[in-house]
Amino acid sequence: MAFTLSGDDVCQTTLPTPIPDPYWVAFSPSAAKLANIPLDVNSLPVDQSWLQVLGGNELSTTNHQFSNPIATVYSGHQFGVWAGQLGDGRAILLGEIDGQELQLKGAGKTRFSRMGDGRAVLRSSIREFLCSEAMHSLGIPTTRALSVVGSDLPVRREAVETAAVCARLAPSFIRIGHFEHFASLQNIERLKELADSLIEQHYPNCLQAKNPYLVLFKAISERNAKLVAQWQSIGFCHGVLNSDNISALGLTIDYGPFGFLDRFQIDHICNHSDQGGRYAYHRQPQIMHWNMACLASAMIPLVEIHSGDDSQNLLRAALEDFPVIYAQAWQDLFRKKLGLFTSQEGDIALLERLLQSMHDSKVDFTNFFRGLGSLRATTSLSQISLRDDFINREEIDKWFNDYIERLKNESSDDRQRQEMMNQINPKYILRNHLAQVAIEKAQKKDFTEISKLLNILSRPYEEQSENESYALTPPINFPSVEVSCSS
Structure with missing residues (x-):
């Protein structure tokens, strides 16, 4: 059921501002199922009018009419300071579709845009699209991303970029x-x-x-x-x-x-x-x-x-x-990440020791926990390659000894434990450098990497031998990707 409050003090009917020459950048078949949108063999909507609607250029498809798009008012604390009235400055709620609110982010100015232009850029729209769908596949409650529609319309942020509209779905966007x-x-x-x-x-x-x-x-x-x-x-x-x-x-x-x-x-x-x-x-x-x-x-x-x-x-x-x-x-979550089926005294201390050692040695968070699942209760220290990621070998060896003893105390089955751990410790996450590669290709009108990442991230807990490189820690000299509030 869509946003039900009405009145000028709550929301304002706001028509999206069209973008010139829209084109598909990304589309999520999974989110489309949630909205019951039929797709063609290319995993795009059969009804081609969806491109215009999701780009903010039209308000109706063959089967849907969005007659009262709105932007809503809200206030809030930003960085701990009361900011007063805010609102949907670049988000327009088109309406409801199959029990989901459909919102366009970056579709132009609203009453609540203040000094902003109401636009989103291609870079940030791709990041939101990929992460929304990745989080869903990880099992984390999230808004969904249906699509990204691009345009060559210039938008100024730290530099001049191009515009994009990200279509989002949620049962409600109330904050x-x-x-x-x-x-x-x-x-x-x-x-x-x-x-x-x-x-x-x-x-x-x-x-x-x-x-x-x-x-x-x-x-x-x-x-x-x-x-x-x-x-x-x-x-x-x-x-x-x-x-x-x-x-x-x-x-x-x-x-x-x-x-x-x-x-x-x-x-x-x-x-x-x-x-x-x-x-x-x-x-x-x-x-x-x-x-x-x-x-x-x-x-x-x-x-x-x-x-x-x-x-x-x-x-x-x-x-x-x-x-x-x-x-x-x-x-509960971190016990499962360690493969512990029961709660025993000392578990949290064991975990905190591990996290401190990981912090001290800057160990890859995702890869360590994923790799831990392959350890057997009978494994000797010399066989544990994960030790090589730590600077203080004496300290981590003591931890591994205590961890193996903890596994033995539980008498759990190695295979069963690994199955549980592989269901909570993902192999694939949306690392910033992976998103950046997809963005840079998209800025040259090559959207294949977005589709590939979407496919990989839709199966984050599976072994994907053909995609092993996407699970690697970025090289130590890899340029860091800086993101700010303008993202």
């Missing part, structure tokens, strides 16, 4: 910032309308609760606690965890200066605009908790409807559940 906006205006009527709509469409279990709004807060907070635990488990860094970039459904949303860890650094910063490291890898759980505090503050007037003066204490107690839920989810 924490929507709640913050109406709360900041003390518009309780709109705040209630927003919460009621969210409950009706996405959190129906809250309806039976004594205080549905308190239970709604708990549900949103729990989803986001588990989401950030999943991010940590695969080494994903979002880059800009502003409160307006946090989904009310617990989805990964707004892919900008994101990055996956290559060589593990616990304090890795993927956004070069984040000079203070507020959104560094190790701070993501803390920042998500902070964003839930922003939501709790915004929802106080709603919880008061049923709980009166006790509402702040109830929300404070609910907020304290976040680190407990996160810690449990994180521990």
